[in-house]
Amino acid sequence: MSAPVLDGTFPHTWKAEILSARPVILPARHYVYPRDVEEVERGALELLVRTNEPGAAPFLATCALGFRDPVVPTGVWSAPNPREMCAVAGGYAYIIDTAAPDRFTMLPFRPVLQVRPVVEQGLLLFVGNRTILAWAAAGTAWETKKLSDEGVTITGVEGEQLRGLGWNLITDKETPFTLDLQSGAQVR
Incomplete structure (x- = not known):
């Protein structure tokens, strides 16, 4: 597993501490993501989260680990919605929602290979093996074909466009593409 990342690029209303292990004494508020899952036994990312909500006690977030491979990310990223936190554990x-931690979304990529904030567009991008998913303040903004x-x-983000490469099986070559960041549509 790669070294955990703590990325606060977007403004946010919470603080997260990446713990090296689950505390011996659990806090009163403890949430497991996804709920009731056996994958936690394989390992988990343990986070102590404090919010700016008045009177809110800190909570422990236990995020099930996907893969123990250094190529997949692990860490915490701020999201376009200041109340939301993105936790990635071995690519899962x-x-x-840090104000209501029982509300969460597990993204469909198994695994996420890269997380990239694009502040100017208000997007948090998730790169998978074949597609890219964009998360905005209101939730999923788009997913590419x-x-x-x-x-x-x-390979780069410039203004309203994202450039990249994808491997083509038929030609056995990296093929360039350009996406419109507002819609996720392929421009070229």
């Missing part, structure tokens, strides 16, 4: 990504047969690389 969870968007957690298939960009690659195996492996997507973002």
Whole structure:
């Protein structure tokens, strides 16, 4: 597993501490993501989260680990919605509402290979093996059509466009693509 990332690019109303292990004494508020899952036994990202909500006690977030591979990300990212926190544990990504931690979304990529904030567009991008998903303040903004047969690389973001490469099985070559960041549609 890679070293955990703590990225606060977007403004946010919470603080997260990445713990090296689950506390011996659990706080009164403890949430497991996803709920009631056996994957936690394989390992988990343990986070102590404090919010700016008046009177809110800190909570422990236990995020089930996807893969123990250094190529997949692990860590915490701020999200376009200041109340939301993105926790990624070995490529499994969870968007957690820190004001109501029982509300969360587990992203469909297994695994997420890269997390990239694009503040100017208000998007948190999740790169999978074949597609990219964009998360906005109101939730999923878009998901691309298939960009690659195996492996997507973002090469740059410029204004309203994202450039990248996707591997094409038929030609056995990296094929460039350009996306419109507002819609996720392929421009070229």
